[in-house]
Amino acid sequence: MSASDEELPKLLGDCVHCGFCLPTCPTYVLWGEEMDSPRGRIHLMQQHAEGAPLSESMVGHFDACLGCMACVTACPSGVQYDRLIEHTRAEVESEHPRPLRERALREAIFALFPYPRRLRALRGPLRLYQRARLDELVRRTGLLERISPSLAAMERLAPPLGKAPRLPERVAARGGRRATVGMLTGCVQREFFPGVNAATARVLALEGCDVVIPRTQGCCGALSLHSGREDEAKEFARRTIEAFEAVDVIVVNAAGCGSSMKEYAALLAGDPAWARRAEALSARTRDLAEYLVELGPRAERRPLPVTVAYHDACHLAHAQGVRSQPRALLAGIPGLTVREITDPDVCCGSAGVYNLLQPEAAGELGDRKAGHVRGTGAELLVAANPGCAMQIATALRRQGAEIAVAHTAEVLDASLRGLGRGALITDAP
Incomplete structure (x- = not known):
């Protein structure tokens, strides 16, 4: 996905420094510093392209970027900041000696x-x-x-941990097969949110899908790709392609993973042995909500009297353009009310491993997002990315807020199986 050296001058020149990106940039919202805005960072990238060395200060501004891509959505000039920041991060990792x-x-x-x-x-x-x-x-x-x-x-x-159910390699469709899909189980999702994967498989099966869960799958490379570790990302991508080549559609329930898999075509474009295979897999990758809307509902939705706030994960809304589909799925559940969060385009501060590498800034953004969630008056926050779920849940606990957090798949699962609100929310006695 990163820019080549030949493309770089044009990509940098696309920015006209209009400032439309500023209100959506999390670090500019926090600090109001020009060099911690997309156009400020592009200015620094231009300096480096013209020969300026990567100074400690310059790298600090690049490291402070969450890579949330809200600026890409906001930009009227079509600046591909996502490609620029990934190119720059790869250069930082190869050229800049970090402290031990x-x-x-x-x-x-x-x-x-x-x-x-x-x-x-x-x-x-x-x-x-x-x-x-x-x-x-x-x-x-x-x-x-x-x-x-x-x-x-x-x-x-770290979320509260219970027993981790292990899924079989195949989950059979219920009520007649409509499709066969592969399912990515992920890394953090698989081990820290196994209930989300179980709910995803059940929902797909109830909607008439045979669900194939390859044992050979591993990491999709999302964390590496978005952190400038391009060679590592490519190796993870090749293994993922091999694991899922036999299925027609790959369904992903983690926003960052889906975004990366849809970028495989660009990531491996320069590799003759893998370029076409990568392009084919990218074309077959769907977010869970995206795929369910394409497939259309078949299973009966049972009432779920819950008020929810839906959180737009950055790599779902900005990178994949999936916004209306999760809301449509939630709106199709009888009794469920969806409330919108203020400033939905501003990142929660998770951003892959950003909240580990930049914990202070991430904490501020998490508190800001949690405050907006509380402002909706919702009983349940729905998010479609494990990093977002952990980040916002931690901030809500810090603020003493009694708001449960669930994945879209878990909400659908509770409705399709008629489990009621108790499956998602524990009411106070």
Whole structure:
């Protein structure tokens, strides 16, 4: 997806510095600093393209960008900022020597999160840690915050863990098969939100889909791609293509993963052995809400008397252009009321691993988003990305708000199976 050196001058020149991007840029909204806006960063990119070295200050402004792509949606000139920031991040990673502590943190993050088996090994100790309520003690002491704000953020963001059901390799359609789809289980989604994957498979089956869940699948490469680790992203992409080549449609329930898989065609365009295979997979990838709307409803929707606020994940709304489909699915549930969140285009602060690498800025954005969610008066927040769910849930807890968080798939699952509001919300006695 990143720009080639030949394309770079034109892509940089597309920006006319009009400022339409400013109100949608999270860091500009927080700080009002020109160099922490998209046009300011493009100015720095231009300086670097003309020969200026990557200074510590320059890299700091690039690192502060969430890569949320709200500016791409807002831009009237069609500036491809997403390609520019990915190109720049790849250059930063190859050219800029980071301090040892920061380098070690980044390597630890990318040695853990893109590997589901490593995350699974972490589940047991983390679950014991939570059940012993050591998390409350650690947060009261503030010890971890003093050792490392990034580690403290990682600890705070971890969702409450229960048993993790494992899905079979195939889930049969109910009531006659309409389609056969492959399902990406993801990394964080698979190990920390297994209920979302189970709900996704059930919803697809109830709507008449045979669901194929390849055992050979692993990380799709989203975190690596959006962090400038292009070679690593390409390797993950090739493995994902191999895992899903036998299915006609790949359904994804995590916004960042779907966005990356739809970018495979651009990511592997320069690789003769993989370019056509990547293009074919990108064309067959659908977000869950996108696919269900294309397929059309068949299963009966049962009443679900809940008031929900729907959160637009950046990599769903801006990167994939999927906005109306989740709302249409929610609107089709009898008794359910959808309320809109103020400033929906401003990121919640999750942005892949941004909330681990930039915990202070991410915390401010999370608090801002949580305040807007509370302002809706909704009982339930619906989000379609695991990072967003963790980020906003953490901010809501910090503010003492009693608002549950669920994925679109879980809400649909509760309606299709007639489970009622109790499946999503625990009412106070």
